[in-house]
Amino acid sequence: xxxxxxxxxxxxxxxxxxxxxxxxxxxxxxxxxxxxxxxxxxxxxxxxxxxxxxxxxxxxxxxxxxxxxxxxxxxxxxxxxxxxxxxxxxxxxxxxxxxxxxxxxxxxxxxxxxxxxxxxxxxxxxxxxxxxxxxxxxxxxxxxxxxxxxxxxxxxxxxxxxxxxxxxxxxxxxxxxxxxxxxxxxxxxxxxxxxxxxxxxxxxxxxxxxxxxxxxxxxxxxxxxxxxxxxxxxxxxxxxxxxxxxxxxxxxxxxxxxxxxxxxxxxxxxxxxxxxxxxxxxxxxxxxxxxxxxxxxxxxxxxxxxxxxxxx
Ligand code: ASP
Numbered sequence: 001x002x003x004x005x006x007x008x009x010x011x012x013x014x015x016x017x018x019x020x021x022x023x024x025x026x027x028x029x030x031x032x033x034x035x036x037x038x039x040x041x042x043x044x045x046x047x048x049x050x051x052x053x054x055x056x057x058x059x060x061x062x063x064x065x066x067x068x069x070x071x072x073x074x075x076x077x078x079x080x081x082x083x084x085x086x087x088x089x090x091x092x093x094x095x096x097x098x099x100x101x102x103x104x105x106x107x108x109x110x111x112x113x114x115x116x117x118x119x120x121x122x123x124x125x126x127x128x129x130x131x132x133x134x135x136x137x138x139x140x141x142x143x144x145x146x147x148x149x150x151x152x153x154x155x156x157x158x159x160x161x162x163x164x165x166x167x168x169x170x171x172x173x174x175x176x177x178x179x180x181x182x183x184x185x186x187x188x189x190x191x192x193x194x195x196x197x198x199x200x201x202x203x204x205x206x207x208x209x210x211x212x213x214x215x216x217x218x219x220x221x222x223x224x225x226x227x228x229x230x231x232x233x234x235x236x237x238x239x240x241x242x243x244x245x246x247x248x249x250x251x252x253x254x255x256x257x258x259x260x261x262x263x264x265x266x267x268x269x270x271x272x273x274x275x276x277x278x279x280x281x282x283x284x285x286x287x288x289x290x291x292x293x294x295x296x297x298x299x300x301x302x303x304x305x306x307x308x309x310x311x312x
Contacts, residue, residue, distance in 0.1 A: 004302065006186050033067060040061050071107055074198075078204065096219075099112050112197075158202050190282055196218045196229045216243055217230070222251070227281075245267070
């Protein structure tokens with residue numbers, strides 16, 4: 001047993017998932033996408049690549065997949081636009097990068113990494129982030145690139161529901177709301193990294209920023225503790241400082257990643273928030289708890305067994 005431990009966990013969003021609305025074909029599409037993401041990250045880790053490279057790559061695969069609410073397939077804002085958020089963190093250096101509300105970036109996670117590596121800042125927003133992208137040779141895409149009929153239809157449904165009700169409580173299907181993506185990894189050198197990318201919430205007001213690009217809320221990584229990526233009602237994850245809180249429980253209370261993530265998720269739930277997190281620690285221990293009926297998720301370790309799941 002001289003094998004070095006490594007591992008990768010990915011998620012594609014958590015939410016109320018109506019099992020009856022999920023056909024075997026649809027389930028297969030999601031599981032195949034998660035597996036493709038895992039395989040891309042696994043290949044990097046297996047050949048001794050960094051956890052940072054692995055999480056960026058795994059997230060890019062899901063950003064490019066129109067079924068997830070990140071990159072292509074991002075949801076619509078109330079203005080009928082797309083505004084994307086992403087962040088990445090390197091557990092070895094505690095360096096982090098984030099972009100918020102970008103509208104013309106095909107792979108926000110890669111721009112977040114560029115912010116981390118090529119700027120002296122942690123987060124860049126909107127037009128400033130896109131100017132930075134241009135300066136660094138990142139091609140901008142038209143808003144049309146992000147369009148999918150499914151997200152458009154969902155937006156119409158939400159606007160309809162908003163007209164009838166009090167404007168706040170919409171009954172939406174999982175496909176209407178969810179699909180944020182994220183990845184956490186441990187590499188053979190023992191370094192951790194985390195990445196999260198999203199289109200945010202459907203019909204959000206322009207300018208709204210969720211937890212995904214906020215370091216400590218939706219994303220956190222520290223080699224001394226663990227790497228975390230969250231999905232769910234962003235406002236609650238921000239208020240709970242969820243991702244960093246998990247790391248803090250590991251650091252200061254010596255909790256396992258399983259105990260720490262469940263504790264913090266209970267805190268989020270008490271505030272009224274739903275969602276889930278994926279976590280991995282230095283030893284390769286993984287936790288994937290969620291308080292919704294489902295979370296698109298998958299994991300793989302050094303043994304190369306790919307596991308993908310949706311429901312409890
Ligand atoms: N957390 C994301 C946000 O609030 C949404 C999600 O994960 O479904 O932007």
